[in-house]
Amino acid sequence: MTDAPDTIPPAGRQTWTGRYADGIVAVVRPVQPRLDGDGLRIADNDGVELARWSYEGLRLVAAGAAGHAPRLTHESADSARLEVSDPGFLDALLVLAPGLMRTGARNPAEWRRVALWTVLFAAIFGGAGWGIANSAPVVAAMMPMAMEDRIGRAAIEQVTTIFGGFGKDRDLTCHDDAGDAALGALTARLKAADESPYEFHIRVVDIDVPNAFAVPGGYIVVFRGLLDLAETPDELAGVLGHEMAHVTRRHATTNLVRAIGLQALVVPLISGGSMASDVLSGVGQLALQASYSREAEAEADLASVDLLIRAGIRPGSFTGLLTRIETKYTAPAPDESREGDDETNKSPNPMRWLDLAIPDILASHPATSGRDAAVAAAAAGHDGDPGLSAGQWADLRAICGSAKPEAGDDE
Template sequence: MSRGFDGFGSAYFDGDRPVGEEVSLHLANHNLQIGLDDGNTLFWPVKDIRLLPDLAGKKGYVLRLATDPLARLYLTDRSLLTFLPTPRGKIPARGRRRLLAWAVAAVVAVALQIAVLVPLLADRLAAFIPPSGERALGAATLDQIRRVLDDTGLDPLSYCENPAGVAALTRMTNALNQGKDRLENLSVHVLDHPMANGFALPGGYVVLFRGLIDQAESPDQIAAVLAHEMGHVWTRDPTRHALRSAGSIGVLGLVFGDFAGGAAVLFLTERLISARYSQQAETDADTLGYTRLGAANVSPAVMGDMFDLLRDTAGDTNQLLAHFLSHPTLSQRIDAARAAVDASRSYTPILDDTSWAALQKICD
């Protein structure tokens, strides 16, 4: 079969120059013959010709050669399409299977990076961060959290700094932060926000929200949350979690494009506020919390009491419960807290009534 086609308005681009040249087209012996201005002829096997999406406008279309990644042929005579084996640029079945296999492999690779490689590297890297660097990371993260949680968009979320309330919080912190597990750079802050939550950040920062203090029935329940978060600080869980979250954002950015703007800040903030640590990390933090409560002569059972209170008043979706809700189950952890009580001891409240009243007004 031999057939000529209208080459008027058609152009060949060799991929080396941005300028195309007009061509003549002829189909013969299963080859598309492309006549160039210099008298040379290119032979494109019909079986290797592929149709590209229309990049040049509705009046024309673009062809490429499967064996040449650069050359392009722009045409206006659409009758040629009827002689091509894949006129719509369809991918052969074998190609579709190969493409699907590559897509699955890519998804698996990303999942392995986020679930295995990033946590492994984060755990290794955390050991090499100096205290000053860890402190700077915590301070920067706390500043970002204050900005993200501000409803006005004008100023960072305020610290609660009523002098009497701060003094009461300091007494509570000092009572819990003693003995061989004392944290040298511990900084405890209360933010003026209705969220009933508390969390730890790298570098010794522990943050409580006003909503947590408003919901607590006793200072011992606040002490229980504070003691648990201090346990996370001692084991450097927040540093590893921050590095894992940042690494995950980096991987997602490579996959989905620029992920370094406001969405990344919101994602990282949410991950740090509602951090869910591993079973072992939660168990260790609970155990260290019991020790700190015991050193302050506070019953470890108050940790279970606080969980019970939040579950009864806000249900299982409470943000603080979501923060603590990990393996082992919440009921198991409540039982463990009550089992840690020393029946031979006589426990006392961590704050007197005057100090507790002052702490409740720390945001006034």
């Protein structure tokens, strides 16, 4: 320590003890770092200077955990490390290098970076998702009808399997000569007014849920529960027109294309074992599909009115059927306002909590979403016949055997 003149610590300067790796050789040696006016001087125990680190380029390694000796590095030697376990060293150093603590997790710049990446990421993925979602109709429009037909048939087969158990003989499709004839007559009238090249294959299945759906290629399924709730044939015709519009406008096909596209975007995103993004993207996807489905429902509503006008059937009455379904399935509780303290409020209506399987056809509430108002506006000034004679209507309603008398059961 006495050989080199500048190793003699001047008054007020202190030499500490530490361990130093130069980042060149895998050797850690004991050193005596010293806080000079122009920087941190690292010398070995013989006083030989190993490095001189400017205070500006000094960095505190964020890897050090609580209780570990502070570990320093310098921008001039990225892999070099200096560890000083003397208590008080860090405080003394911070006087000379006040910006030192602003590294790693303590560095506001690091958090700004995280925030920036988050925004950028959301923008990129939002943009990509938006692009995929919006190009889906274009891709769906380019799909050959033969392929749509294949998809539709496969989907129908699957649905029949789900509803009908596993045996082929458990097909729940209702067949009855008179009923088939009535359904055929109604389908033919609607088809005659339709300008699309699609053939429609409509079937009634014996399931007590008021619902109907369409799959690509013109396959439409009506559940018996819907027939039971329909009061007039034009109500049913309106629902059929609505489902036909889903087919001709390729709504289901578009949904499928969109789902595939979004899946490809989301799978690499969520499979990173990140719990949060997993859940969030799932919810986001559902919400996205739902928003498109509301749009599609509104479009199909208006198309149905159009089709019925052209077919000479009274248009627009099917929103009454939708409202009836909704009323049945979301029975409002008598204790609508909780402020009132009537006797009736003492026994809350369990029905309010039993919103059993709200049918898909009610993708949005007809009344609150303005669906029924839009339909009424489009249908205003147009009238027509009910679409089927009273006899045919009775036959159709009995296609699965005897009809249920619920339809007349008005609220």
